[in-house]
Amino acid sequence: MKYRVALKNLAKAVLVLFLVTFSISILVRWLPGDPIEILMPFATEEGRAALRAELGLDINVVQYYFSWLFDLLRGDFGVWYASTGDGGGVPVRSMLAVALPRSLLIMLYTMVVSIVFAVPLGIFLAYRAETRTDKTISNVLFAVSSIPSFAIGLALAFVVGVQLDLLPVIGYVPFAENPSEHFRSLVMPVVSLSIGLIATFSRLLRVDMIATLREDFVTMASSKGLSNMWILWRHVLRPSSSTLMTSAALQMGALIGGAVVIESVFALNGFGMLLTTAIATRQYLAIQSLVALIAIAYIVFNLIVDVLYAVVDPRVRGGRG
Amino acid sequence: MNKLSRGNHRKVAFVMAMALVASLSQVAPAAAKGDDIVILIGEKDSGWCAQDSPGLDQISAKNAVAETLTIMNEKGKIVPYLAKTVENSADFKTWKFTLREGIYFHDGEELTAATVLANVAANLGLNPLIPASLPAIAWQDGFGGVTSLAQFAAKAQALGKYVVQFNLPAPRPLFNESWYANGRPVIWSTKTLQTKACGTTVGAGTGPFKIRSKGVDQFQTVLEANPNYWRKDAAGKRLPKAATVTYKVVLDAAQRTNALVKGQADIATFGASSGPQLNEMKKNAKLVLFEGRRDTTWSFHMNTTAAPFNSKSARLAFSYAIDREALAKVVAKGNADAAYCFGATYHPYNLSNGGKKKCATFDLAKAKQYVAAYKTETGKDLTVLLPTTESTESAKANQAVCNMLKKAGAACSLMPPVTATAVILRGFALQQQVSWFNVVAGYSPAFADLFSRKTNLELSGFRFTNPGLAACFQTALETNAAAKYQECAAVLHGEAYWVPTYNEGGFIVARNTVTGLGETPLPVGGKRPVVGLSGFDIASVKVSD
Numbered sequence: 001m002k003y004r005v006a007l008k009n010l011a012k013a014v015l016v017l018f019l020v021t022f023s024i025s026i027l028v029r030w031l032p033g034d035p036i037e038i039l040m041p042f043a044t045e046e047g048r049a050a051l052r053a054e055l056g057l058d059i060n061v062v063q064y065y066f067s068w069l070f071d072l073l074r075g076d077f078g079v080w081y082a083s084t085g086d087g088g089g090v091p092v093r094s095m096l097a098v099a100l101p102r103s104l105l106i107m108l109y110t111m112v113v114s115i116v117f118a119v120p121l122g123i124f125l126a127y128r129a130e131t132r133t134d135k136t137i138s139n140v141l142f143a144v145s146s147i148p149s150f151a152i153g154l155a156l157a158f159v160v161g162v163q164l165d166l167l168p169v170i171g172y173v174p175f176a177e178n179p180s181e182h183f184r185s186l187v188m189p190v191v192s193l194s195i196g197l198i199a200t201f202s203r204l205l206r207v208d209m210i211a212t213l214r215e216d217f218v219t220m221a222s223s224k225g226l227s228n229m230w231i232l233w234r235h236v237l238r239p240s241s242s243t244l245m246t247s248a249a250l251q252m253g254a255l256i257g258g259a260v261v262i263e264s265v266f267a268l269n270g271f272g273m274l275l276t277t278a279i280a281t282r283q284y285l286a287i288q289s290l291v292a293l294i295a296i297a298y299i300v301f302n303l304i305v306d307v308l309y310a311v312v313d314p315r316v317r318g319g320r321g
Numbered sequence: 322m323n324k325l326s327r328g329n330h331r332k333v334a335f336v337m338a339m340a341l342v343a344s345l346s347q348v349a350p351a352a353a354k355g356d357d358i359v360i361l362i363g364e365k366d367s368g369w370c371a372q373d374s375p376g377l378d379q380i381s382a383k384n385a386v387a388e389t390l391t392i393m394n395e396k397g398k399i400v401p402y403l404a405k406t407v408e409n410s411a412d413f414k415t416w417k418f419t420l421r422e423g424i425y426f427h428d429g430e431e432l433t434a435a436t437v438l439a440n441v442a443a444n445l446g447l448n449p450l451i452p453a454s455l456p457a458i459a460w461q462d463g464f465g466g467v468t469s470l471a472q473f474a475a476k477a478q479a480l481g482k483y484v485v486q487f488n489l490p491a492p493r494p495l496f497n498e499s500w501y502a503n504g505r506p507v508i509w510s511t512k513t514l515q516t517k518a519c520g521t522t523v524g525a526g527t528g529p530f531k532i533r534s535k536g537v538d539q540f541q542t543v544l545e546a547n548p549n550y551w552r553k554d555a556a557g558k559r560l561p562k563a564a565t566v567t568y569k570v571v572l573d574a575a576q577r578t579n580a581l582v583k584g585q586a587d588i589a590t591f592g593a594s595s596g597p598q599l600n601e602m603k604k605n606a607k608l609v610l611f612e613g614r615r616d617t618t619w620s621f622h623m624n625t626t627a628a629p630f631n632s633k634s635a636r637l638a639f640s641y642a643i644d645r646e647a648l649a650k651v652v653a654k655g656n657a658d659a660a661y662c663f664g665a666t667y668h669p670y671n672l673s674n675g676g677k678k679k680c681a682t683f684d685l686a687k688a689k690q691y692v693a694a695y696k697t698e699t700g701k702d703l704t705v706l707l708p709t710t711e712s713t714e715s716a717k718a719n720q721a722v723c724n725m726l727k728k729a730g731a732a733c734s735l736m737p738p739v740t741a742t743a744v745i746l747r748g749f750a751l752q753q754q755v756s757w758f759n760v761v762a763g764y765s766p767a768f769a770d771l772f773s774r775k776t777n778l779e780l781s782g783f784r785f786t787n788p789g790l791a792a793c794f795q796t797a798l799e800t801n802a803a804a805k806y807q808e809c810a811a812v813l814h815g816e817a818y819w820v821p822t823y824n825e826g827g828f829i830v831a832r833n834t835v836t837g838l839g840e841t842p843l844p845v846g847g848k849r850p851v852v853g854l855s856g857f858d859i860a861s862v863k864v865s866d
Contacts, residue, residue, distance in 0.1 A: 040372075044446070082536075083372045088450075088517030090536050098538045154575060162579045169579040170361075170571055170586075264711075267571040267580075269540035277365065277539065280711075280739040 009306065013299045020295040021288065025065045028284050029057075035282035039081045051081065055284050068288055078285025080278070092286045095274060100293075102172050103263075103271035107255040109190045111248060114197035121198065122205025122244075123232050129210050138203065145199035150261040153192035157265070160188060170267040189266045193259060197251060201244055208240035215239075238312040245312075249305040253298035257290070356564035358835075358864055361577045361589035363712040365570050366539045367740045370513075370520025371443045371451055371506070376710075376741035377759075377827060378590050380504040381856020382542055382568045386427075387507035387526025390418055390437070390500040393854060394847040397614070397764040399498040401845055403432060403508060403527060405483075413492040418500075420483040421844070424551045426510035427531035434479035440508045441485075442473055450517050459771045463499065465490035494801035498767035504855025527551065529561035529860040540570040554861055555842050562837060562863040573713050574598050578830075581608065587835050587864050590856075593825035594714035596654025602830050609833050613826030613852030615658050616665035617762035621755045621820040622772075625786040629695065630754055635703055636817035638691035639755075642729035643722060644683045649823045652718045656828070660821040663761040663769075663813070669797075669806035670761050670769060672814065680814045681821055688729035703731040708753045711738045719757070722822070757822070762854050766806060770798045773809070787816065827852050837861030 035055065036048050049058075056064030071078065077092035121137075128134045161169035167188055173181040212218065213236055221231045260272030271290070278286040362378035369375065369383040392402035401407050404418040424432040443451050445461050447470050464487075467473045477487050489496065500506055510525040522536035529552070530544035544566045552560050569586065571577045574595040581589045582605060591599055602608050621639065623630040630636050645659035662680035663670040672680045695703045705726050707719045716735065723733035736753070761769045774794040790812050797805035813819050829852055831838060839851030841861040849858040 044449075082368055082517070082521040083370070088519070088521055090522060094537045095539075154573075157576060157579050162583055165583065168585055169583055170576055171569070171580075264572050265576060267540065267569060267573075267576065269538065269570070273540070277740070280737065281367070 009303060013303065016299055017292070017295055021069070021292045022065055024288055024291045025061050025068070028282075028287050029061065031279070031282060035284055038282045040083050054079075068285065072289060072292060077289040080283055080286050092283075092289055095286075096271075096290075096293075099269065099271045099274045101174075102268055103256050103259065105175075106186060106189055106193070106259055106262075106268065106270065107252055109186055110193045110197065110255055110259075111252055113190055113194040114201055114251075115244075115248065117194070118198045118201030118244075119205060119237070122202040123209060123237060125202060125206040126209030126213060126236075126240075127228065127232060129206070129213075134206075138206070141199040141203055145196050145203075147196070148261075149192045149196055149259075150265050152195055153188065153262050153265045156188045156192060172266075172268045172270075186268075189259075189262050189268060192262050192265075193255065201247065204247055205240060205244050208243050209236055212236045212240045241312050242309060245305045245308055249301040250298075252301045253294060256297050257294045356863075358563045358566045358588065358859075358862060359586040360566060360568050361571045361580060361586045362568055363570070363572055363574065363577065363590065363592075363714065364741050365572075365711065366536065366542055368520050369507075369524055370509070371440075371448075373520055374505070377854075377856060379741075381590065381859075382544075383507065383520075384504045384528065384855050385530045385544055385566060385859045386524060386528045386532055387509055388528050389502075389504060389507055389855075391497050392501055392843065392849065393503075393763065394843055394845075395839075395850045396847065397850075399501050399765060399767075400843060400847070401497075402501075402843070404500075405844075407497045409496070413494045413496065414489045416487045416489070416493070416496050417480070418485045418487075420485070421551065422483055424527050425549050426513075426525045426527055427547055428510050428512055428525035430510045430512065430525070432508065432527055433482050434485045436511055437485050437508060438477055438479060439511050439514050440506070441477060441487075442470060443509075443514050444506050445473065447473055448514055451514060451519055459774065460499075462774075463489060463493055463496065492799045495765060495767040495770065495798070498765050499771070501767070501855075502771065503762070503768050530566055533565070542568045544568075550860070552841060552844065552860060555840070560841065560860040562861055563859075566859060572711050575713070578602060581830060581832065584832065586832075588829055588831045588838075588862075591828040591830060592712075592714050593649075593653040593657035593823065593828070594718040595828075596652060596656045599656050599828055599830075600654050607833055608830050609835070610828060610830045611838065611851045611857075612656070612828050613850060613854075614665070614763075615824045615826040616668065616764075617759045617826065617854070618660045618663050618824050619757055619759050619822050620660075620663060620761065621822065622758050623818055623820070624754050624756075625818060627754070628699070629701075629703055629705070631786065632695055632698060633816060634691045634694040634698055636820070638688050638695060638703060638729060638731060639705070639726065640681050640817040640820045641684045641688035641691060642726050642731065643681075643820065643822060644685075644725055645681075645822060646683070647725070648718075648721055652721050653823060653825065657823040657825040660824045663810060663819065663821055664763075665824065667764055668761060669766045669803050670810040670813075672807060672810050680810075681817075685729060692730040705731055705733040706736055706754055707733065708736045708756060709738045710741045712741075761821075766797070766801075768854075770794065773813075774798065787812075787818070790816075790818070829857055832864075834865045835862060836865055837863050 035057070036051055040047055040051055052058050056067055068078070075093070077096060079089040080092050080095055082088040125134050125137060157169045160166050168185050171185055173185045175182040218231060218236060221235055257272050257275050259270065260276050262268070263270045263273045275287070275290045278290060362382065364376045364378035366379060367373060367375065369379070369387070375383060388403050390402060390404045391399050391407060394400050403421060403424065405421045406419045408417045409415065418437065420432055420434065420437065426432065430436065442448055445464065445467060447467070461467055464473065464476050467476060476489065477485065480486050487496070507526060509519065513519050513523060513525050516523060524532055529547055529550045531547045533543040533545045535542045546561050546564050550560050554560055571580065574591060575598060577589040577591070578598040578601065580586045581602070599610065603610055623636050625631050645661060649657045649659045661682065662673040665671065666673055666676050672678065692703050707723060709715045709719045716738065719735055723735065726733040758772070760772045774791045790809060793805070793809040793812065797809050838857060839848055841858045842848055851857060
């Protein structure tokens with residue numbers, strides 16, 4: 001039974017992956033402008049023809065798609081073309097090796113920080129629901145969640161980086177190079193991205209927890225003399241986490257390619273910057289491969305969340321969810 | 322159980338808090354001192370080879386690696402550089418470049434006439450591995466439209482190991498200046514020209530620095546000292562003075578400023594449109610600001626092959642709508658001058674009669690009239706789409722122009738940002754209506770000439786729709802006659818093919834620990850300008866401890 005469910009989920013994931021990547025194959029062809037003109041504006045006719053063939057523009061989209069997919073499955077993410085065309089570019093895999101770890105780490109740290117702060121805050125607000133404290137903090141969170149992360153980033157860079165001289169304002173230091181500087185280089189980007197998420201996550205959790213607090217089992221637990229903290233953390237939090245987890249999974253996928261503004265502000269130059277540059281310069285193969293990676297990330301994170309649902313909520317584990 | 326759990330939480334929280342405080346209490350890392358220089362620029366790397374056309378920031382980096390046959394000195398004059406002497410016949414058809422002996426590329430090859438010929442051929446599009454340089458047709462045209470190596474060989478010969486002679490079919494009084502072209506046509510080693518990775522990940526030039534890493538990370542280029550560099554400092558000592566130079570791309574001007582103020586970088590480059598940051602940095606005693614001569618005109622070049630700017634009414638509406646004083650004031654905050662003509666008063670394209678006359682004017686009423694005229698002609702509203710590069714300055718300046726067009730009754734919005742190279746080279750492919758270029762600069766018309774006549778440069782669109790004007794500039798080029806240039810420039814203005822906006826000099830800002838900027842002597846005497854049309858001379862730059 002379990003295997004059947006797992007297989008079903010896997011089949012769904014493969015189908016989603018296929019639909020996303022195939023759609024991208026079609027969509028990139030709709031981008032305005034001839035990619036050959038953009039990639040090799042002064043090439044000879046032979047050079048253009050060679051690049052056209054390399055990009056699969058001389059075959060139909062289905063053939064092109066399966067050719068690309070075959071390469072991807074062999075670990076070939078394509079080439080980032082230089083204006084010399086085929087043979088002069090940089091393998092996308094090499095560029096990913098620089099950009100992807102940065103984005104994954106930023107995503108990971110952002111999620112950890114966001115959840116570590118959002119969960120206690122959400123619990124507190126649920127516990128103090130409809131009090132003046134709850135209303136004040138909820139309104140503040142609402143306001144905070146509407147501030148764009150880049151504005152927070154620039155403000156932090158000026159105050160914390162320049163005025164207080166506490167943290168570097170640009171650049172990324174790999175962990176292996178210097179662990180301390182690695183974390184310092186990412187504090188401000190992560191805080192910039194986390195503030196909005198903390199506000200969102202805590203508000204989501206607050207609402208779900210308020211609903212759970214109205215359940216009979218909470219009254220039962222309270223009448224048994226369990227402390228409020230115990231009830232909130234051990235009995236109410238877990239069944240109230242599903243919306244938070246779903247939202248977190250979606251945000252994790254979004255953060256990989258979507259932190260582009262923060263990457264730009266702090267000169268981190270991760271996956272998001274790579275993707276936007278690929279789109280701007282019509283790097284067809286790179287766009288296709290990068291979008292496929294984002295799709296895979298979404299699917300993997302959602303699968304993880306599906307598993308976590310069962311871990312945190314016994315009703316789901318028992319098939320009653 | 323509950324208490325124990327809480328206790329553990331407290332311990333964990335305490336340890337985390339201590340770690341955080343310890344981490345924050347460290348002083349932020351400064352730029353490496355002494356031998357290693359960190360330079361912040363606002364333009365991504367998108368290739369340095371012949372066919373690529375980077376903007377000024379990347380040109381500056383490229384010229385640290387590869388050099389040109391001639392170069393501009395601090396007085397704005399083009400002088401021999403890799404060439405020891407440049408001689409021409411009285412009719413400007415025969416040009417002889419005698420190279421300096423004993424100059425070696427980073428891969429060990431000696432600079433010879435054969436290498437120069439291979440590079441010139443590559444610029445003309447005669448290297449099968451490398452597409453022609455920008456703007457190829459203009460380069461080819463200088464040689465009478467050569468399209469094969471055989472044709473080229475008849476017009477360019479090596480007269481010895483170090484002497485190259487060009488026999489041109491038509492007079493080219495500024496041929497020597499074309500081989501500076503604001504730092505573009507550099508000389509690469511033969512091996513570099515034999516790989517398609519030329520200028521992307523590899524490139525051996527003769528410059529003070531050689532490539533350590535480039536291309537895989539488009540946001541960072543690392544160079545290391547060339548131990549065999551041919552120039553010496555004023556005391557005759559070996560150059561370069563620094564061991565490494567790291568060019569980091571930081572697109573946000575405010576962050577370039579922050580990083581410089583904080584000491585995370587030694588030098589940063591800025592355009593005049595970073596006015597607020599520049600004014601702030603002028604007050605900082607730790608920083609030294611260098612400004613180039615304000616003789617580079619940023620002009621909109623109209624794509625006259627497509628709507629809306631195939632209409633003269635649309636072009637004139639655009640030209641009249643731009644409040645140049647406001648643009649210089651609002652965007653550049655005093656760090657640029659309003660430009661009504663092309664170039665400074667000493668540029669041959671400038672029609673100001675020594676500054677007494679305005680060539681283009683801001684007139685909102687007339688702009689509105691021409692917007693209405695466009696509607697009458699076409700039945701459509703004038704809708705403008707401005708291309709932007711990825712820098713914050715670009716977005717800000719273009720937005721200011723958009724706001725001015727809106728005041729005149731036109732609709733205006735910004736295109737998604739692309740690289741500076743894409744704006745320059747891919748205009749038609751990206752369906753751009755206009756492009757904001759800075760080709761009129763300095764004293765010489767040589768660089769602007771590449772764009773104002775027969776050329777494949779996209780968005781110098783008038784060449785397709787007004788061949789008479791292209792021919793006018795061709796005659797001006799062949800005669801180098803000031804009157805002819807004035808005649809052609811008058812049509813540029815009258816038809817609003819190019820629309821001047823503001824003049825700037827470009828800025829570099831260095832920490833006061835940086836020494837040697839603009840100090841390296843040129844081999845023929847004099848120096849390069851501290852801020853020139855191809856960036857700055859990096860050879861003598863060092864950071865004191």
